[in-house]
Amino acid sequence: MPDDLNWAIGGEAGDGIDSTGKIFAQALSRAGRHVFTSKDFASRIRGGYTAYKVRTSVDRVESVVDRLDILIALTERTVHENEDELHEDSVVIYDGERSTMQDVEVPHGATALEVPLKRLAEDAGGAIMLNVVALGAACEVTNFPIENLDESLQKRFGDKGEAIVENNKKAARKGQEYVREEYDHEFPYDVETTDADYVLLNGDEAIGMGAIAAGCRFYAGYPITPATDVMEYLTGRIDQFGGKVVQAEDELAAINMALGAARAGARSMTATSGPGIDLMTETFGLVATSETPLVICDVMRSGPSTGMPTKQEQGDLNMTLYGGHGEIPRFVVAPTTISECFWKTVEAFNLAEKYQTPVYLVSDLALAVTEQTFPPETFDMDQVEIDRGKVVDEDEIDAWLDEKGRFQAHFPAADGISPRAFPGTTDGAHMTTGLEHDELGRRTEDTEVRVEQVDKRNRKVETAREQEGFDYREFGDPDADTLVISWGSNEGAMREGMTFLDEEGIDVRFISVPYIFPRPDLTEEVEAAETTIVVECNATGQFADVIEHDVLERVERINKYTGVRFDADELAEEVKATLADAAGTQEMTAE
Numbered sequence: 001m002p003d004d005l006n007w008a009i010g011g012e013a014g015d016g017i018d019s020t021g022k023i024f025a026q027a028l029s030r031a032g033r034h035v036f037t038s039k040d041f042a043s044r045i046r047g048g049y050t051a052y053k054v055r056t057s058v059d060r061v062e063s064v065v066d067r068l069d070i071l072i073a074l075t076e077r078t079v080h081e082n083e084d085e086l087h088e089d090s091v092v093i094y095d096g097e098r099s100t101m102q103d104v105e106v107p108h109g110a111t112a113l114e115v116p117l118k119r120l121a122e123d124a125g126g127a128i129m130l131n132v133v134a135l136g137a138a139c140e141v142t143n144f145p146i147e148n149l150d151e152s153l154q155k156r157f158g159d160k161g162e163a164i165v166e167n168n169k170k171a172a173r174k175g176q177e178y179v180r181e182e183y184d185h186e187f188p189y190d191v192e193t194t195d196a197d198y199v200l201l202n203g204d205e206a207i208g209m210g211a212i213a214a215g216c217r218f219y220a221g222y223p224i225t226p227a228t229d230v231m232e233y234l235t236g237r238i239d240q241f242g243g244k245v246v247q248a249e250d251e252l253a254a255i256n257m258a259l260g261a262a263r264a265g266a267r268s269m270t271a272t273s274g275p276g277i278d279l280m281t282e283t284f285g286l287v288a289t290s291e292t293p294l295v296i297c298d299v300m301r302s303g304p305s306t307g308m309p310t311k312q313e314q315g316d317l318n319m320t321l322y323g324g325h326g327e328i329p330r331f332v333v334a335p336t337t338i339s340e341c342f343w344k345t346v347e348a349f350n351l352a353e354k355y356q357t358p359v360y361l362v363s364d365l366a367l368a369v370t371e372q373t374f375p376p377e378t379f380d381m382d383q384v385e386i387d388r389g390k391v392v393d394e395d396e397i398d399a400w401l402d403e404k405g406r407f408q409a410h411f412p413a414a415d416g417i418s419p420r421a422f423p424g425t426t427d428g429a430h431m432t433t434g435l436e437h438d439e440l441g442r443r444t445e446d447t448e449v450r451v452e453q454v455d456k457r458n459r460k461v462e463t464a465r466e467q468e469g470f471d472y473r474e475f476g477d478p479d480a481d482t483l484v485i486s487w488g489s490n491e492g493a494m495r496e497g498m499t500f501l502d503e504e505g506i507d508v509r510f511i512s513v514p515y516i517f518p519r520p521d522l523t524e525e526v527e528a529a530e531t532t533i534v535v536e537c538n539a540t541g542q543f544a545d546v547i548e549h550d551v552l553e554r555v556e557r558i559n560k561y562t563g564v565r566f567d568a569d570e571l572a573e574e575v576k577a578t579l580a581d582a583a584g585t586q587e588m589t590a591e
Helices: 017-030 076-085 117-124 127-142 146-160 162-182 203-213 228-234 251-263 274-289 317-322 338-355 365-369 447-467 490-503 523-528 542-551 568-590
Strands: 005-012 034-040 049-057 070-073 091-094 111-114 199-202 218-221 244-247 268-272 294-300 331-333 358-364 371-374 473-476 482-487 508-513 515-517 531-536 556-559
Touching: 005 017, 005 076, 005 127, 017 034, 017 049, 017 127, 017 146, 017 199, 017 371, 034 365, 049 076, 070 076, 070 127, 091 127, 117 127, 117 162, 127 146, 127 162, 146 162, 199 203, 199 365, 203 228, 203 294, 203 338, 203 358, 203 365, 218 228, 218 251, 228 244, 251 268, 251 274, 251 294, 268 274, 274 294, 274 317, 274 358, 294 338, 294 365, 317 358, 317 515, 317 542, 331 338, 338 358, 338 371, 338 447, 358 365, 473 490, 482 490, 482 523, 482 542, 482 568, 490 508, 490 531, 490 568, 523 542, 531 542, 531 568, 556 568
Parallel strands: 005 070, 070 091, 091 111, 218 244, 218 268, 268 294, 294 358, 331 358, 482 508, 482 531, 531 556
Antiparallel strands: 005 049, 034 049, 034 371, 199 371, 331 515, 473 508
């Protein structure tokens, strides 16, 4: 039996795949097991292939792998889509009584379990519960105590009435009993449970939770995949802390509402994906020029244009670094794990207010929709620190008034950071405009003032470089000849991929970079390595370009832009292949 179990359910959009997967993931989590999920879903409400995969172990798991042990197939296509991941001990559960499933051919070696899912669900109270019947069958195959599933069903359906909950429990046992009675087979799986207590959440939820912890009190957004869950998480929750969520009519309205709330003194945020970032770009410049602290979350997906809304990609890097007309100071922070989605959100709010600058919080679909387990202390609210920056009150404001008693909201301070007064502060009245302005916020075309204000705004970034720890995370052998660099959601796959490489005697130094701008200088690290490889989910190697620009050396690239995230074993093979190609090139050059 492998140390981990890989389970999946697949069918069409509208078949309840997502809710079924969440029920099983929650049951495993409540049973004290680590969980890591992944989703494959189509950009439509009904129809199109969709799947939910759960990897689980008593030990921590941080990525998906190219193996399926249990597959619940609601459609024939599900088997075809996953046949390469099935092996001789795999079990495929499907309803052979359905006309569309009668010709299913399970790959040679795998065990086919024909379970009359619909009929058993009807016996339990309704055909709509056929997925729960399949979960019960999976519990029997894996020797997973079905009582753990009961808790998850209670959480999922408790608000619909106790009768609905009991019917679902009955449906699960129908599936369990059918497999037990009809199949005299020793399955090679025995899912261990523990007493551990875990929190299960995805990246979007972690961003929402981080926003509340950071003191965010206003959120404006427009629904867009895969950023919508940030707004859904905040809705109803932020109200408990005196905050407000507004669904705007479009992304333009969303960022302008968020800008207005930030000018009023509230910690404010909006979240969107690539198409929404395009629309927000003009206001992004206004945010920076008016020196308003604002957090803008970009949950990346496949582009350009509408692209593939439900597929993975890291293609917005250049947009977040360089987007907007003119020269705009900014920060770009990119969490590399789901837990970092929480902590980097807190940090993004602090950076925005300390430096009165817009902050791009850059996530991606793989982080957004993946659910993972964490010990509750991972999100210790007592460790959250809030820094509102250079805010002045009535007792301090005199130091920032000119000879006429006017507040200098854009004073050209040596560190680039002007004083900030919330509306209502005595003597703090001032104006701000998107036009170039002087220290009082009045528009100007004076050349000296123009240079003074541009230099002042840019000095904030240099001040931040000096004051903040814009560092990287490092794993593996610090003296290895091979250096792998990545950003965003690739960290987990690479960390687990290193175990496969280690088994083959390949030592790797791995650097994961959560700060895109300002970012750590990796010149010494690249110079110390024989081969440097940059891993990212885009076609052109946008971060590799940035690294080459910084270190003035060529790097190798592993780029994936299929719309699917990296698997750990797949990434290990890519690293091996890249090293082999690099060695061959070096030999040819030497000759």
